[in-house]
Amino acid sequence: GESVGLHLPTLSVQEGDNSIINCAYSNSASDYFIWYKQESGKGPQFIIDIRSNMDKRQGQRVTVLLNKTVKHLSLQIAATQPGDSAVYFCAENRAGTGFQKLVFGTGTRLLVSP
Amino acid sequence: GAGVSQSPSNKVTEKGKDVELRCDPISGHTALYWYRQRLGQGLEFLIYFQGNSAPDKSGLPSDRFSAERTGESVSTLTIQRTQQEDSAVYLCASSPHGVVGYTFGSGTRLTVV
Structure with a gap:
């Protein structure tokens, strides 16, 4: 079925490096995408969004x-800083669903070593 | 309040018992969402409320799950006859009308033993 998925479940980087987290989506009708950051024990936090x-x-x-x-x-x-260590989710808004319904990917864990 | 508030933060219950989870959205946010997050997995949509419109219950996994919301205020998610597979973090989010980006609460971690 249609899904939003991620290529890498875990990404380990050194402090100061640049990190790239990837996400594939399958619904070409999606019109809005968001990245969320989720730290341990907390709810996802909005990072940045982009329109199609x-x-x-x-x-x-x-x-x-x-x-x-x-x-x-x-x-x-x-x-990248140690405070960036978290799970990152991409989410897509599937246009035409009748409301703003975000579909989330599985997530990528980013580990930043000092 | 300043953010989305969920209670309890942790709940341990015995298999077969009913549980009720509470979400207090940001004041003025007309949209309210419940998601479920199993360990190490992504967020699974459960239900969506928008103002006084009929809720979208398409994500509820079984008839043991139900949710209510009165107007634009507090919502409760009820799970009857809990099963071990119900163990997860239940996240609530809210947003203003017409805005896609949500603000999430910290979730309720439910453990069914």
Whole structure:
């Protein structure tokens, strides 16, 4: 069935490196994508979003890239810090569902070593 | 309140018992969502409330699960005759009308023994 999935379940990086977390989606009708960060024992926290009419959006130390041709989404974190260690989820809003219903991927765990 | 509040934060219950989980959304947020997150997995949609409209219950896994919300206030998720496979973190989120990005609570960790 249609799904939002991630290529890598765990990503280990050194502090100061750049991190790239990838996500594949299968519904070409999705019009909005969000990245969430979930720290242990907490609910997911909004990081950055992007609409389907864009291919890049930048925030503070984070950049989201959207490639609609291959239905791929990525989150880039610059100068990764230990505080970035968490599970990262991509989520898509499937247009035409009648309401704003986010479908979440499985998640990627980012481990940052000092 | 400042954020989405869920209670209890942890709940251990015996198999076969009923449990009730509570969510207090951000004031003014008309949309409220319940998701379930099993250990090491992604978020599974359960139910969605929007104002006074009929809720979308399409994600509820069985008739043992039900949820209520009065107006735009507190919501309760009830699981009857709990089973071990119900063990998970139950997350609540809310958002203003027309806004896709949610604000999540910290969840209720349910353990069925």
